[in-house]
Amino acid sequence: MILLTKDKNGFWFRRVYFTYDYDISEKFSTRLRVEYNSPDFTKSSGKLTPYAKDAYLKWKFEKFSLLLGISPTPTWELIEDFWGYRSVEKTPLDLQKFGSPRDFGISLIGKFGSEGKLGYHFMFGNGEGISSENNKFKKIMGEIHFDLPYFFIQIYGDWADGKGHTDIYTYQGFLGLKTDKFKIGAQYAAQIREKDPDKQDTYEVASGFITYNLSEKLTLLLRYDKMFDPSPSGISYIPFASAKSNLLIAGIDFRPNESVSFIPNIEYVFYDETDTKKPGSDLYLRLTFYYKFK
Numbered sequence: 001m002i003l004l005t006k007d008k009n010g011f012w013f014r015r016v017y018f019t020y021d022y023d024i025s026e027k028f029s030t031r032l033r034v035e036y037n038s039p040d041f042t043k044s045s046g047k048l049t050p051y052a053k054d055a056y057l058k059w060k061f062e063k064f065s066l067l068l069g070i071s072p073t074p075t076w077e078l079i080e081d082f083w084g085y086r087s088v089e090k091t092p093l094d095l096q097k098f099g100s101p102r103d104f105g106i107s108l109i110g111k112f113g114s115e116g117k118l119g120y121h122f123m124f125g126n127g128e129g130i131s132s133e134n135n136k137f138k139k140i141m142g143e144i145h146f147d148l149p150y151f152f153i154q155i156y157g158d159w160a161d162g163k164g165h166t167d168i169y170t171y172q173g174f175l176g177l178k179t180d181k182f183k184i185g186a187q188y189a190a191q192i193r194e195k196d197p198d199k200q201d202t203y204e205v206a207s208g209f210i211t212y213n214l215s216e217k218l219t220l221l222l223r224y225d226k227m228f229d230p231s232p233s234g235i236s237y238i239p240f241a242s243a244k245s246n247l248l249i250a251g252i253d254f255r256p257n258e259s260v261s262f263i264p265n266i267e268y269v270f271y272d273e274t275d276t277k278k279p280g281s282d283l284y285l286r287l288t289f290y291y292k293f294k
Helices: 077-083
Strands: 002-004 009-011 016-023 028-037 049-060 064-072 102-112 118-125 139-147 151-160 168-178 182-196 199-213 218-227 245-257 260-271 282-291
Touching: 077 151, 077 168, 077 182, 102 139
Parallel strands: none
Antiparallel strands: 002 009, 002 282, 016 028, 028 049, 049 064, 064 102, 102 118, 118 139, 139 151, 151 168, 168 182, 182 199, 199 218, 218 245, 245 260, 260 282
């Protein structure tokens, strides 16, 4: 990716994946995915650092599967797939660090009914992401979704147990409309972070996006995120100020090949009025290059 801001510019590998899938038998399979990423533009220079993104055993049954190891959480995996442009930007909960894309634990994934339109994904994990466990507290996550011909609906919730009165609860709803020509998505989420028996902080975020196929090789993408509360722990490469923020993303995906994309895009961050001085806005100009091979 090429990034251009007022004070910084350069070439940047945001992430590189190497994935190995192996079928042990008809019922058992395994995946090992290694991710390489480099320090972002807010940190000192450094080399690409590898780590295990996925490392799990999958046990298949007739209508469900069990996953054991480091595997995707249900927090935003399906929303990320529906959005389709993780290469451009993370989904809102990922961007604002409302959870982790991976965790070490056990997952139950399956579908109800003969048509399989109603699906689910439940996970019991350490709650530490890809890091090793260092306490006795755990995290429970779960989602149920309806995958219809033109609509996709998801309801999600999680509970992260914490020491004393420091539990964290997350709730999320997503509605998507999809056709051969376009996709529209709308999302709302709230996270409650306990501080003590009588105090808690609540953070809310809403997002909407549209992707529109202008032609076989061109897709327009637009997205708007709204943080109703100052971001407590957003991603470092977009240093959100301690105010209610707005994020606007716009870009166009040019695909000279079905596995290769050039995506010029902009990200514009601006803020609501505050009781004190209003934070300044930030504009990011980027050219995202994405490709995959098997």
